[in-house]
Amino acid sequence: MAGQPDFNQLRQAYQTITNQMGLIQNMPAIQGQQYILNEIRRLDVQGQTRHNQLVGHIQQLTAQTRQLAAQTQQLTAQTQQMAAQIQQMTAQLTAR
DSSP states (O other): OOOOOOHHHHHHHHHHHHHHHHHGGGSHHHHHHHHHHHHHHHHHHHHHHHHHHHHHHHHHHHHHHHHHHHHHHHHHHHHHHHHHHHHHHHHHHHHO
């Protein structure tokens, strides 16, 4: 007669497998994986914060650059007016 299954041994084997599977979460590699995942998330938050800060700084610098460009245009116009006045004065003095 062929061998017959021993259901007690099967039950014990499944119980052993179940118990051991429950212990997998205690493995350092799994715990390390969670630590690494948490650190990546923390770095992502820090990166997003830094990115937002840099965007704010860039926006401020852009606004300041526009202000400086407007002031430069005003100064250029004033300088051109002064140069024209000097030329007129020089012409008047030379004509005398």
